[in-house]
Amino acid sequence: MSALDAPVEFVVAREPEAEQLQRAARARLRRWGGEERFREISALFLVETPRRLRAARTCIRRDDADGLRRLALSLRGACARMGAARMVELCEAIEQAAAGSQLADAGPLLDALRGEYVTVRASMERELSAPEETLCDR
């Protein structure tokens, strides 16, 4: 079973500060577009991120530095929108590795990014499965 498929209950709880950043970013999205649009954006993040991570792995395998840089750039924007600060840092590091054609360095960074995504996904899924009236208080 890959990390991406791991059940939420297996994910180790992380530091509260990262969680707070994510909650704040999600609250901002709710303010901007309401609950329905927030859920659409979140659902798209949860579908697109694993797809982009797989595509990034393919780029490394094919030695496609430019493709990897572009994917890391897209991922960085999506992660920043969700307040996933550690993912943003890892995306930046992958972008830099790709820009310098250092694809060997990008592999471990991508592994770390996948691991971090599992944590972020768990936090998002907890929030998305909570009743809406409790979300309004956040």
Next chain:
Amino acid sequence: MRPVIAVVEDNADNRLLLQAILDHRFDLREYENGAEALDGLRRAPPDLVLLDMSLPGMDGLEVLRRLRADPALSGLPVVALTANAMRGERERCLAAGFDEYVTKPIVDSRALVHLIDRCLAARSRR
């Protein structure tokens, strides 16, 4: 009548975000790549264009160059959407012919709406 904003952005999540911020004030038309955008803009010019700099294939700079070379579209206000927050990026965008620039991720929705209002007002004064 509400102003029409063309959003040229290949990422669906960025388009959704712009909908969330803008569609209560503006009518949005969305394009996923430069060629599609140029075709659509020529058929029905909007009031303003939000143009992603890093489109695949024809990038934002090339789309802008073609817009500015088209007499029917050359006067359109065009705002660059860029993930590059480096010092000097704004100057680089303005020198290339953009009217304004916005860095992604967008964190201040009011600032974006204000910037669009400012560009639209400047256009109406021309």
